[in-house]
Amino acid sequence: MxxxxxxxxxxxxxxxxxxxxxxxxxxxxxxxxxxxxxxxxxxxxxxxxxxxxxxxxxxxxxxxxxxxxxxxxxxxxxxxxxxxxxxxxxxxxxxxxxxxxxxxxxxxxxxxxxxxxxxxxxxxxxxxxxxxxxxxxxxxxxxxxxxxxALPEHQSKIAEILDTLDAAIRGTEAVVAKLKAMKQGLLHDLLTRGIDANGDLRFPQPEAPHLYKQTPLGWLPKEWEACLLDNVALRGSGHTPSKSIPSYWDGGIRWVSLADSHRLDQVYIRETDKEISEAGLANSSAVRHPENTVILSRDAGIGKSAILASEMAVSQHFMAWRCGTKLNHVFLYYLLQREKPRFEAIAMGSTIKTIGLSFFKKYVIALPPKNEQDQIGKILLQAEDDVVIGEQEAQKLRATKSGLMDDLLTGRTSVTPLL
CATH class of the missing domain: 3.90.220.20 (DNA methylase specificity domains)
Incomplete structure (x- = not known):
């Protein structure tokens, strides 16, 4: 204070x-x-x-x-x-x-x-x-x-200013909540119905059955296919260098581990809690994964995913996919995001739940044509950006209120110019 x-x-x-x-x-x-x-x-x-x-x-x-x-x-x-x-x-x-x-x-x-x-x-x-x-x-x-x-004549004015800020915060939070709901709606619609040649959402299958076909994944647009993920992306994982050898660590190679769970589910991961060295890489099963590799946690924090913003290594708790020419990495990220409840449901284990490698070897995804994937990825990224901008605005208002409340209630800032 x-x-x-x-x-x-x-x-x-x-x-x-x-x-x-x-x-x-x-x-x-x-x-x-x-x-x-x-x-x-x-x-x-x-x-x-x-x-x-x-x-x-x-x-x-x-x-x-x-x-x-x-x-x-x-x-x-x-x-x-x-x-x-x-x-x-x-x-x-x-x-x-x-x-x-x-x-x-x-x-x-x-x-x-x-x-x-x-x-x-x-x-x-x-x-x-x-x-x-x-x-x-x-x-x-x-x-x-x-x-x-505060003097009685200042009290209602101080309260008025803080109430006004609170109203702005609530309004912004309501907008953010609406944007998040819209994003979830888009996520469902775009990944089940997709976009037609005119750039519009396809009609749902019950309204336009002629636009869809039955597949092992259920009804999909006729232009899509049910495809083994391994057929369109190179699957990999990672490892943990020995922690008893200091030279294997702090060597400048970003290494994604469970300590980075809070950085996942935000599209791109740019920083990591720990780094490994060239020696750590050479003396373990860890490998470098290139930029735009999509990763997924299969242990603690099951189903959390991200796109590597730069070259990184990962621990054995992650799956990693390098997308081929038929698969857009942003599209794959959002596909995994939508599948998170499924991943959580199938995880097994009494102490630490995990998803076995055998599941991912047989993992089938809904695959639209590449140009449609590109459009879907752009739309969802824009929706993500809108949410982030709204959250930043709300945080800015909360910070303003926090500082201003202290100044107003202590008299360090006069209410007159603010009114």
Whole structure:
């Protein structure tokens, strides 16, 4: 937290009173069959301050026969046990349990500002919480947390700016979610129906049966074929050089291993966690795979795939395909992406699941003509780029909000020019 230019004081100075709640007896089903949202710690997310729904609901009977309290809409509620300091506000009346406290602002305190300040104080609340197994904070200790105290005339403006940023973030996230759904729809349609001579999606088989033929893979467009992957791509794998010989490592040859799982499923892999040396390559079964080789994890992280952005080696946990003239590497990547649920389903093993080499020797794919593959790859790459751009914009807005929230709540940035 930055040094505050506002005067500081206990957060309790802004709170007129607080109240807790309780849990109706679970021995009485009638208490849990009602329309009243009942909030507990599990309803509070790390990065969300809007509580739009709860996992459980109680009845009026449950409310009246327990210590649960009905909290008016738009009242900040903070967690005082377990996820200490998390805070949210609900647009509807809610009941709360004993691990939560509703914070009722004083007459001179803006409610949305108090919500933001409580969120800002989350780290301090967690720091002063106690408990070896389950952490908690006493109400008195929470109310004594020191926070910046903006003048009343600044409070609503600070909240307005942060609310505006949140709305922009939510809007961008909604766009990203829509783009991801569109990409998944395209992935299915393009890899089952493909593109006709006019560049349009073919009609589905039930609507245009004359455009399709029956194959071992089901209905495919007449121009496509069911083809053994080994017939159109050179299959390979890799190995791990001895880790007891230091000279085999850190030699500048990028080496994809299970440590790189987080880098997969993003089309191209450009960096690796580890590198091997020429000696490591020469004294193991690892080989160099050229740029645009498509790799697939067949062990932990089963079904994750990527395209090599440059020459790399891989561990024995990966399959690698160098595409021939009849197969587009981007098309193959997206084909493997769509097949991920299948790969996960067929993996075998009690401790570590894996897909045996015999499966890939017999692996048959749907193969459109090369020019159609090229078009499909371009469309899916564009859809991927749209998602990435949206995610980058959302991340940029989140970073802006994070920095601005600290500056606004401490008075380091004036609200006037921002408004």
């Amino acid at each position: 930055s040094k505050s230019l506002f005067p500081t004081g206990p957060i309790g100075n802004l709170i007129a009173f607080q109240t807790g709640g309780g849990t109706p007896s679970r021995q009485n089903p009638a208490y849990w069959t009602g329309p009243i949202p009942w909030a507990s710690v599990k309803d509070f997310d790390e990065d969300k301050i809007e509580l739009l729904e709860t996992d459980e609901q109680i009845s009026l009977q449950g409310l009246n026969n327990s210590a649960a309290n009905l909290i008016p809409a738009n009242t900040p509620v903070v967690c005082t046990r377990m996820a200490v300091g998390r805070v949210a506000i609900a647009p509807m009346d809610i009941a709360i349990n004993q691990d939560l406290k509703a914070l009722f602002p004083s007459h001179s305190t803006d409610t949305r500002y108090l919500l933001r300040l409580a969120d800002y104080a989350k780290a301090k609340a967690d720091a002063v919480s106690v408990g070896s197994t389950v952490k908690g904070i006493k109400v008195a200790d929470y109310l004594n947390i020191e926070v910046p105290l």
